[in-house]
Amino acid sequence: MTHVLEMRGVTRSYGSGDAQVLALDGLDLTLDPGEFIAVMGPSGSGKSTLLGLAGGLDAPTDGQITLAGTPLSGKSRDDLARLRRRSVGFVFQDFNLVPTLTAIENVMLPLELDGCSSKDARAAAEVALRRVGLTELAERTMDQMSGGQRQRIAIARAICGDRRLILADEPTGALDSNTGDEVMALLRDLADEGVAVILVTHEARHAGWADRVVFLRDGRQTDQAQSGAGDAAATLPLGPKRAS
Numbered sequence: 001m002t003h004v005l006e007m008r009g010v011t012r013s014y015g016s017g018d019a020q021v022l023a024l025d026g027l028d029l030t031l032d033p034g035e036f037i038a039v040m041g042p043s044g045s046g047k048s049t050l051l052g053l054a055g056g057l058d059a060p061t062d063g064q065i066t067l068a069g070t071p072l073s074g075k076s077r078d079d080l081a082r083l084r085r086r087s088v089g090f091v092f093q094d095f096n097l098v099p100t101l102t103a104i105e106n107v108m109l110p111l112e113l114d115g116c117s118s119k120d121a122r123a124a125a126e127v128a129l130r131r132v133g134l135t136e137l138a139e140r141t142m143d144q145m146s147g148g149q150r151q152r153i154a155i156a157r158a159i160c161g162d163r164r165l166i167l168a169d170e171p172t173g174a175l176d177s178n179t180g181d182e183v184m185a186l187l188r189d190l191a192d193e194g195v196a197v198i199l200v201t202h203e204a205r206h207a208g209w210a211d212r213v214v215f216l217r218d219g220r221q222t223d224q225a226q227s228g229a230g231d232a233a234a235t236l237p238l239g240p241k242r243a244s
């Protein structure tokens with residue numbers, strides 16, 4: 001089986017000499033279809049760096065990254081952008097939706113940017129909206145939606161066009177806890193349907209929805225815990241490793 005994502009010995013440093021920061025230091029990570037992992041660690045431990053590299057937004061200083069079977073090294077900026085639009089969906093704390101567009105227009109946007117016809121993009125967006133349970137809100141603009149609905153729209157955009165990898169950076173940060181749980185349950189459902197998910201979170205409760213939890217500190221993986229949907233908070237060795 002082709003891994004959705006494979007990272008081998010991935011290092012990302014910033015600056016040089018005494019000012020050098022090792023944001024990631026020799027990380028190995030593989031992710032298969034349908035796998036949901038949570039990444040936890042203190043502020044500055046490399047979580048966002050990991051997501052940026054996994055999605056081809058940033059390039060490693062050393063090591064190899066293979067996304068959907070394609071090695072990222074040596075790819076031009078345009079090729080990377082194309083691969084990213086076809087394979088990866090990002091979900092952010094602040095949703096990153098275009099406020100003046102309707103829900104379905106937001107979901108269609110990445111496909112249209114990729115040269116897809118409006119008709120095909122709309123058909124794919126309708127499928128994605130159905131998967132997140134928001135078909136009936138397709139024609140609403142963002143100011144007519146709750147935070148939870150907006151995040152579901154952002155998730156629909158992330159999977160639209162059959163993209164197989166969701167990279168979610170604190171997607172519940174702007175939501176109340178019930179709405180946050182609903183978003184986690186949706187990510188879990190999508191993983192159970194075969195989408196691979198990497199979730200960066202500070203909350204053990206949310207990491208509990210993942211299959212496994214990767215703990216980072218100073219750019220290195222310090223630990224890994226098996227999890228299980230909804231029950232991991234009880235089993236994770238969080239203690240002192242719990243994020244700040």
Ligand SMILES: Nc1ncnc2c1ncn2[C@@H]1O[C@H](COP(=O)(O)OP(=O)(O)OP(=O)(O)O)[C@@H](O)[C@H]1O
Pocket residue numbers: 014015021022023041042043044045046047048049050
């Ligand atoms: N563009 C950059 N230039 C210089 N240093 C950077 C840059 N981006 C990140 N870093 C450094 O790399 C390290 C890892 O940063 P990163 O943002 O990945 O951590 P994080 O775990 O996501 O933190 P947080 O939980 O606060 O978002 C930090 O020391 C940070 O200061």
